[in-house]
Amino acid sequence: MQKESTTTPELMLENQLCFTIYACSREFTKLYQPHLDKIGLTYSQYLVMLVLWERQQCTVKELGEALFLDSGTLTPLLKRLQAAGLILRERSLQDERKVLISLTPQGLALRHDAMGIPGKMAEGTMLSPVEFIDLLGQFKNLLNRVHEANVSNSKS
């Protein structure tokens, strides 16, 4: 006795790993939103700030490599962060193709306002530290595999 279906199991939404990840990503963004609203950042802008809080200064290319984003996404986003007074954008004197991104004092200061956010997220998902580490490891492994597959696709 089979369940009536007009499609094959491989094409069913509930069996799609990619859809689960895609939906999960958007639900996470929603979970961040009220906290990011308080400090005036979008989720993507928050990720850029995380990189800058670690590195003080980097190029657009380095940001793109860290975040898996290209210049078509980053350029307008960085202009908005500049307009908000959080970052500086200046051409490198050594190599004028490069644009150096750095924090303003306000951008640096915003880190203190952001420090509570990871804790709030952990609360929201109710993951134990062990579960968190375990999931993070599995996702990173999967990310590496899919990224490698894309890299080898783009080479051929």
Added chain:
Amino acid sequence: MQKESTTTPELMLENQLCFTIYACSREFTKLYQPHLDKIGLTYSQYLVMLVLWERQQCTVKELGEALFLDSGTLTPLLKRLQAAGLILRERSLQDERKVLISLTPQGLALRHDAMGIPGKMAEGTMLSPVEFIDLLGQFKNLLNRVHEANVSNSKS
């Protein structure tokens, strides 16, 4: 001897579960793209078609519930699928607030062209069936938790 850092571990990009998921989601979309290009669909449109191949007909609201998307996203996407001749959009006669989405013969036929895609994705990620099932279960569990957190946020 501590590693020099200007930020706290909680705010480091490599420790963000959400970022790993977000990047993973976009890398998966890239992995689909060459295959979806062949059948003329975007990734989001492919997800809508998956639902319709299962259900034949549903309302915009039901699509949104299945995909975690709202009408602001679905309405223009559905108009493009209609323009491509893959679906029909018609007001319900019983309740004129509802818009019924159904497949055209071309939309139904496209399923045959899509059937090879899940296999190509499995190849790309090089996951064994056991790994696949295991990951899918874990991510579904996480999706449920985050979704529940958002639902209870929106109620308060």
Added chain:
DNA sequence: TTAAATTTAGTTGTGTACAATACAATTTGA
């Protein structure tokens, strides 16, 4: 050296995402 190839950002165009709002159809409650 100097023309060709490469690197790095920026621009343009298409397609999502989603909050906020609008509006018409339906349901509910005094």
Added chain:
DNA sequence: TCAAATTGTATTGTACACAACTAAATTTAA
């Protein structure tokens, strides 16, 4: 029963994502 609340979809505005392309600066190789 009929005004108020709810429901379902569409519209508007902002902000990504990314492919394809442009342009300028740098590197390379003959």
